[in-house]
Amino acid sequence: MHHTPADTPSFPSAPSPTPPVIVLGAGVIGLTTAIRLAESGRRVEIVARAFSPHTTSDVAAAVWYPFRAGPAAAVARWALRSYAVLGALAADPATGVAIVEGREYAHDPVPGEPWHDHVNGFRLLPPGDVPPPFRHGIAFRAPVVQMPRYLGWLRERAAALGVAFRMHEVDADALAGLLAAGAAVVNCTGLGARELVGDGTLYAIRGQIVRVAPGHATHFVQATRPPQPVTYVIPRADCTVLGGSTDVGREDLAVDPAEAAAIRARCIALMPALADAAILGHAVGLRPGRDEVRLEREDVGAGVIVHCYGHGGAGVTLSWGCAEDVAALLSGVSNRPRPPIA
Numbered sequence: 546m547h548h549t550p551a552d553t554p555s556f557p558s559a560p561s562p563t564p565p566v567i568v569l570g571a572g573v574i575g576l577t578t579a580i581r582l583a584e585s586g587r588r589v590e591i592v593a594r595a596f597s598p599h600t601t602s603d604v605a606a607a608v609w610y611p612f613r614a615g616p617a618a619a620v621a622r623w624a625l626r627s628y629a630v631l632g633a634l635a636a637d638p639a640t641g642v643a644i645v646e647g648r649e650y651a652h653d654p655v656p657g658e659p660w661h662d663h664v665n666g667f668r669l670l671p672p673g674d675v676p677p678p679f680r681h682g683i684a685f686r687a688p689v690v691q692m693p694r695y696l697g698w699l700r701e702r703a704a705a706l707g708v709a710f711r712m713h714e715v716d717a718d719a720l721a722g723l724l725a726a727g728a729a730v731v732n733c734t735g736l737g738a739r740e741l742v743g744d745g746t747l748y749a750i751r752g753q754i755v756r757v758a759p760g761h762a763t764h765f766v767q768a769t770r771p772p773q774p775v776t777y778v779i780p781r782a783d784c785t786v787l788g789g790s791t792d793v794g795r796e797d798l799a800v801d802p803a804e805a806a807a808i809r810a811r812c813i814a815l816m817p818a819l820a821d822a823a824i825l826g827h828a829v830g831l832r833p834g835r836d837e838v839r840l841e842r843e844d845v846g847a848g849v850i851v852h853c854y855g856h857g858g859a860g861v862t863l864s865w866g867c868a869e870d871v872a873a874l875l876s877g878v879s880n881r882p883r884p885p886i887a
């Protein structure tokens with residue numbers, strides 16, 4: 546990872562190129578951030594130890610919904626910005642993003658959230674429109690994202706903007722060396738930031754899903770509030786995702802068959818037509834849990850690092866808003882700006 550003079554070809558007559566911003570991580574946060582930085586005219590290199598389909602982001606359901614992430618005010622702002630961008634991307638089927646009608650059910654009244662007034666089609670459901678054992682509910686339209694198709698699209702978009710990619714694991718010593726050499730780095734390593742920057746406040750929230758054949762669910766449904774385990778049905782073109790689980794501190798990635806059966810049973814109770822849907826597969830991912838997303842700039846020696854990790858159960862939901870904040874924090878140096886996607 547260290548940049549040595551030998552890494553950089555020298556052409557005495559040409560001006561030396563601006564060194565790239567190094568984005569660590571190629572999940573939804575790293576890719577989105579790289580795109581926004583490249584659109585603002587920065588040279589960018591993504592360095593990651595794993596790419597799609599081997600990231601947590603590939604496992605995401607993925608519905609736009611601010612879940613298990615803080616702080617509330619910033620999350621609402623990041624989420625609504627992403628709602629707008631994902632909504633625009635849904636016009637192009639190649640992105641894998643679609644706008645889907647959905648519902649949230651709860652035993653108790655659904656508490657008001659800052660985003661409720663700003664999403665399309667939001668309404669409180671009348672009691673007669675909520676299936677037992679639930680008694681309350683809301684309806685709204687939201688982007689649903691086919692992962693990993695979307696990650697592939699993001700990567701292509703980044704490449705078209707000139708972003709370079711390198712598969713490489715960066716450890717704390719290598720990071721210190723980069724910063725000492727004056728590099729600009731964005732830390733989008735998700736749960737990997739625990740070791741990379743020694744963040745003991747970051748923890749895994751294990752999530753398991755079942756993928757079943759598409760076509761049996763027409764809208765998304767979720768029940769994310771106690772007393773029952775988190776349950777959701779997310780219809781996509783490639784599959785319908787049944788979830789879920791939120792095991793804090795559990796880190797095994799093996800599929801738990803008993804958990805899979807329980808998830809499927811809860812989802813069929815929510816939407817009986819799912820009983821006929823063939824099971825396509827199972828997946829487990831470790832959400833990067835943190836009480837608050839860490840999005841801040843640190844000047845370290847001659848270098849600068851912007852941290853952007855800890856998005857919990859909402860990395861897709863927060864991605865575009867966070868990427869714009871990262872770009873703003875690094876806006877001191879820029880070359881040719883390009884128009885953003887949306």
Ligand SMILES: Cc1cc2nc3c(=O)[nH]c(=O)nc-3n(C[C@H](O)[C@H](O)[C@H](O)COP(=O)(O)OP(=O)(O)OC[C@H]3O[C@@H](n4cnc5c(N)ncnc54)[C@H](O)[C@@H]3O)c2cc1C
Nearest residue numbers: 570571572594595602606608715735737752830860861862
């Ligand atoms: C079952 C499940 C369902 C979910 N559903 C949704 C949903 O519906 N909506 C939603 O918004 N979110 C959802 N999420 C949450 C979402 O998946 C995460 O918030 C998101 O993936 C985090 O993205 P990330 O880019 O930070 O992390 P990751 O996708 O984990 O990417 C981290 C990247 O950093 C790299 N990396 C790590 N350490 C290093 C290192 N030392 N050196 C180099 N590279 C490194 C990794 O290889 C990877 O490329 C769900 C998660 C799970 C598990």
